[in-house]
Amino acid sequence: MSADTNLDIAALDKAHALHPWTHFESFVRDGPxxxxxxxxxxxxxxxxxxxxxxxxxxxxxxxGLGRREMAETIAAQAEKLAFSNTFVDMTNGPSALLSAKLAELAPGDLNHVHLTTGGSTAVDSAYRMVAYYQRCSGRPDKTHVIARDSSYHGSSFATISIGKRSGDKMPEFEYLSEGIHHVSAPDCYRAIGERSEAEFCDDLVVEFEAKINEIGPDKVGGFFAEPIQASGGVVVPPKGYLKRMAEVCQKHDILFIADEVVTGFGRLGHWFASWDEFGVQPDIICCAKGLSSGYQPIGAMIFSDRIWDAMQGDRWYASGFTYAGHPVACAAALKNIEIIERExxxxxxxxxxxxxxxxxxxxxxxxxxxxxxxxxxxxxxxxxxxxxxxxxxxxxxxxxxxxxxxxxxxxxxxxxxxxxxxxxxxxxxxxxxxxxxxxxxxxxxxxxxxxxxxxxxxxx
CATH class of the missing domain: 3.90.1150.10 (Aspartate Aminotransferase, domain 1)
Structure with missing residues (x-):
């Protein structure tokens, strides 16, 4: 680009673009x-x-950026089939192949995939799935969810409400509060105090049990947890914490939703961190980001046979997105996974x-x-x-x-x-x-x- 074009882009952006998490005063002063x-x-x-x-x-x-084979895959798929919706009973090759591949990579019986447009829509879908699954299972009141302090789960209306990261809740916005609860972050650096790591872990599990009892075990349907809390400060939990929290969930028929939007696809050296890094078998995994390495916007909610079986029958699953299962995005994700495997x-x-x-x-x-x-x-x-x-x-x-x-x-x-x-x-x-x-x-x-x-x- 010429110098004049560079200036034009910055000026046009400054004049017309509203960026995520804009700080208006500094953006007006400094520009992009x-x-x-x-x-x-x-x-x-x-x-x-x-x-x-x-x-x-x-x-x-x-x-990494600039991969020619990613660009060629995206171009070839766009030429062959640039779009096809996946509502009701339609599908396309890349969408079906990617769903099967994610089921293969995911731990345990997570054999079913709801494709989305990114991390926020994956977690938003999981939030809706909690109530849907519990009601299909004959537990209509079991719709409350619990997350942690310092968590970030997305920026849709539901997911920004589920998260509780300092600086995310602005007084100018509205947020959901009914049915959403929080317990302490497993922050060993800030919160452990004079306790040992094992004692800190014990206290966190006791707090979780107490919160469930306070709300009512018949009302809590899901627990949202990043294996490592990413935007909340890269909070690594104490040893055994996630596994014990999952055991509490199992005892009370609470779905354990692992938000692996950040930790999935290699960030910790595994396809998914829940089982390989922490020994936890989730009921749902939400992923995005590394799924396509940013080459296309895409996310996925991967869920268990148990959830799938409970939903069967004469009912509709009335949730989804126009660009879910987008053939170009799915082709990019498949090529991305191939590169991770091959290299x-x-x-x-x-x-x-x-x-x-x-x-x-x-x-x-x-x-x-x-x-x-x-x-x-x-x-x-x-x-x-x-x-x-x-x-x-x-x-x-x-x-x-x-x-x-x-x-x-x-x-x-x-x-x-x-x-x-x-x-x-x-x-x-x-x-x-x-x-x-x-x-x-x-x-x-x-x-x-x-x-x-x-x-x-x-x-x-």
Missing amino acids: LVIERGSGCSLWDSDGREYLDAVGGLWCTNI GLLAHATKVGQYFEDRLGQLENLPMVGDVRGRKLMLCVENVADKATKALLPDDLDVGKRIADAAEARGLMVRPMGHLNVMSPPLVITQSQVDFVAETLELAIKEVTDQLVRDGIRIG
Whole structure:
């Protein structure tokens, strides 16, 4: 693009586009960063500057950008059959093949697939499925759901209400509250206190049981849980927590819904993290993001034989989306899965992910880094004012954004979230690129720490 065109794109965007999670004051002041192209783990902006994208788009560019065979697959399918709806009794080849492939990859008896347009619509469908399944099973009042503090499950009306992440609930919007409940996040860094990890886990399970009894076991129909809470701060649960929560669900006929929109398709080195990483057999898995590595918008709700069997009979399942089972998106997802299998990207993610954990873990030696947490290619740095007390810096300092800006100036993109910096790079990242991420982020944190100290802010 010419320089004039670059300016036109930024100006047009600034004048007309409403971005997700826009902060109006800063957007009006600074305008957008225009990204022109991408290849592998790298992005180039409209001025030709290169960045290593350690954000992975938004947790999603698993196989990396610029894959010619993905582009060719998408083009070929668009030419052959660009669209065909999947309502009632219609289907198409890519939709049916993808459903079968997801049933093959999913753990246990999760043999049935409801395709959607992304993560929010997958979780939204699971929310609706809770009430549908329970009523089909003769439990009409069992429609309440429980999620966790610091959770994020999507941005539809239902899913943003199910989530409870700081900064998501704005007073200008309305949210659902009836029938949606929350229990504590399994945050070992912030909430464990003087307890051991095992004691903390015990307390979380006791709290869950108490919440079910408070609502009424005959009213609670579903429990929503990310295996690792992603946008809520990359919260890794204590050992045994998810399995014990699932056992409580089984005891009370509560569906365990694993939100694997982020953790699915290799981020932790597995197709799905629920069983392989945490030993939990969910009733429903919601996925998106890595399902197509961002090449096409697509999601899926994968559910069990038990749910499928309960729904049979003279009734309608009146829920779905125009673009569910979109043949081009499904073809892209199938090719994406083929690439992950063919190139051994799950094993690579496990190996390089462990190296990523080790390298970023060294940042805990810095005065402002309170915690480095996560697993494999899903990590987070928590910045604090005092490592001993875990006290945070004032919100108005926006320390995560300052660090992200300092890293960006050095050619690295990390995601700022309040006092956090979050990373979820493509599965194809190399050890040398991990070194660049760790070294550059360290320089950025040191630069911001020095700036704050010069401004009279006490660190440590």
